[in-house]
Amino acid sequence: MMPTNTTESAAADSATPCLRVRDLRIDLPPGADRPHAVQGVSFDVMPGEVVCLLGESGSGKSVVARAVMGLLPEGLKVSGGSIALASEDLLAATPARRRELRGTGVAMVFQEPMTALNPVMRCGRQVEEMLAQHTSLGAAQRRERVLSIFARVRLPDPERIYDAYPHQLSGGQRQRIVIAMALILRPALLVCDEPTTALDVTTQAEILALVRELQHENQTAVLFITHDFGVVADIADRVVVLQLGRQVESGPKDRVLRQPEADYTRMLLNAVPGLEPAQRPSVAQRALLLDASGIGKTYVSGAWPGRRRVVEAATDVSLQVRAGETVGIVGESGSGKSTVARCIARLIEPSAGNIQVLPEAAQQLPRRAQLSAFRRMVQVVFQDPNRSLNPRRTVGQSIVEGAVNFGATPAQAWQRAESLMELVRLRPDALHRYPSEFSGGQRQRICIARALACEPRVLIADEAVSALDVSVQAQILKLLADIQQRLAIGILFITHDLRVASQVCDRLIVMHKGRVVEQGATRDVVLSPRQDYTRALLAAAPGRHYPFGVQ
Known part of the structure; x- marks a missing residue:
């Protein structure tokens, strides 16, 4: 028997896809909004290659990833096509064989650790x-x-x-x-399902660089699921675009991002906010709504003397928000931006500082009434609408609750809820439905309506669009801008996404380790940063060299 030529064997192995998906079809349960979660999806992932599955929520990209892992939820069924890991048919594998392959042949990094x-x-x-x-x-x-x-x-x-x-x-x-x-266990295939969505830009850049480095070391094939075009620009070799379960486009990264063929891909690319700040009118002469000065928050844990630990979460933070103005706070996780927002909303008590919502008529009320009046004037839209809405209460019950608590009659609160549903571009009859009956973007619109039901002067958006795909994110941001223009409210916008901040904010405040390191007009901070930390944040923004939004 002739000895095997190792060079030829290596070349043959590198020419064999690590993952081969052909004409995959996965059925949804009866009564769903469409018959198939995925239909007609085909792609290969070669050793040492990163293939990104891209699309909006509901496009089927995570369903494909879970089908590869053998982790489809009950009710979803593969009804056609094939999935092969190297030469092994995964759909024909027994449950015991699937367990053997998880970790050694294929492994998964989930979105939320x-x-x-x-x-x-x-x-x-x-x-x-x-x-x-x-x-x-x-x-x-x-x-x-x-x-x-x-x-x-x-x-x-x-x-x-x-x-x-x-x-x-x-x-x-x-x-x-x-x-x-x-x-x-050095698997041949790594499946990453939105592993950087909730991370700040510097941590995200570190994780992406780490995945790339380890992939190059081991020649691991990577199937990367994401809705973030910046991440795609930084990490992908090839891209597969899905829409409502169907594959609409695929090809090399540069071709798909720079010369997309499908209208759907162009729509997604146009929805990506650019890093170049938008031109915004001056708000310097408008009425001052929120004045916060010297905010500090200190946490103390442990016991005296040896184990006592003091953490300065925020130190001497001052900011103002005017009518119709959006002020952004950006920084890494742990920078103190959400702590400041929660202090301003009085969800936690600041250790130092003074917070006023103007005019100051509420200051003449008793202390308990002051706090109630303050909370009516400052409302919060949180990051995760699933955790913000009670799944056992109808949308209407959630929206009217705040207004009733602040003195409105149930009839008045319901009438306002109906008008707010139209304002956030949902039908008033949706008030009788439950949160589970809506998409993520629709639930976030409901959370905005609930906050506006109290007729606030200042709205705090704490990472309110960070978990949404680009098209829904663009709709929510446009909705906030329209509402701000109609009602002249001020918005305090907390985010780690510098692209979004550069498009929606009039002024930016950059925080690092609980302190403000830079602030000013958005164009000045983004285009001419004075501090090294700000420059590092901008340098870490994914896909900063791609001309998104100009297709």
């Missing part, structure tokens, strides 16, 4: 479980391997993190734990 990790189990032990299930290594060897992978994914102090619980780590560190867990 806090739901992917066990909150009552130490991080090191969770990663070690993969080795215990798939290898015959002893306990000491498993621990050594886990500490080694922690070092490779650049976790600080691997020994400490091995014994830490998930809640004791930052969001970026938790995501690195999930990546370590996925890569510790």
Whole structure:
């Protein structure tokens, strides 16, 4: 028998797709809004290649990822096509064989690490479980391997993190734990389902660079699910675009992003906000609505004397918001931006500083009445509408609750709710439905209507569009702008997305470690930053070299 030529064998292996999906069809349950979650989807992922599945919510991209992993939820059924890992038919594999392949052949990095990790189990032990299930290594060897992978994914102090619980780590560190867990057995295919959506730009850049580096080291094939075109521009080799379960376009990244063929792809690209700040009229002469000065927030934990820990979450933060003005606060996770927003909304009590909503008539009321009047004038739209709305109450009940609490009769509150539904471009009869009957973008519109029901003077949007796909994000931002123009409200906009901030904000405040490091007109901060930290944030913005929004 002739010996095998290793060079030819390697070339043959590199020419064989790690993942081959052909004419995939997945049925939705009877009564759904369409018969198929996915229909006619075909693509390959080669060793050492990153293929991005791109599309709006409901396009079927996460369904494809879960079908590859064998993790389809009950009610979804593969009714046609094929999925092959190398030469093995995954759809024909037994449940036992699927379990063998998870971790060794294919692994997944989920979007939200806090739901992917066990909150009552130490991080090191969770990663070690993969080795215990798939290898015959002893306990000491498993621990050594886990500490080694922690070092490779650049976790600080691997020994400490091995014994830490998930809640004791930052969001970026938790995501690195999930990546370590996925890569510790060196799988041939890595499936990443929106792994950077909720991360700030610098942490996001670090995670993307880490995935690229580890992928190049091991020649791992990567199927990357995302709705973020900036991420696609930074990490993809090829792109597959899905719309309502159908594949509308695919090809090399540069061709799809610079010369899209499908109208749907062009629509998505046009919805991506550019980093170049928009021209906005001056608001300097408008009425002052919110005046916050010297805000500070200090957390103290532990006991005296040895274990007492003091954290300055915010220090000497001052800002003003005028009628019709949008003031943005940007910074990394832990910079203090959400702490400041919660202090201003009086959801937490500031340790220092003064906050006034003008005019100051409420200041003459008793203290308890002052706080009630203040909360009516300052309302918040949070990041996750699923957690903001009570799933057991109708939309109408949620919207009228605040207005009734502040003195309106039920009839008056309901009439206002109907007008607000039209304002946020939803039908008034939707008030009788439950939150689960709406899409993510529609639920966020409902949260905006609920905040406006109290007739506030200032609206705080705390990462209100960060989890939405680009087209829905564009609709929500336009809706906020229209509402602001009609009602002359001020908006305090908290975000880690510099593209969005540059398009919607009149002024920007940059925070780092609880302090304001730079502030000014948006054009000045974005185009001529004075501080190194601001320049680092701008440099980390994904896809900053692509001309999005100008297709």
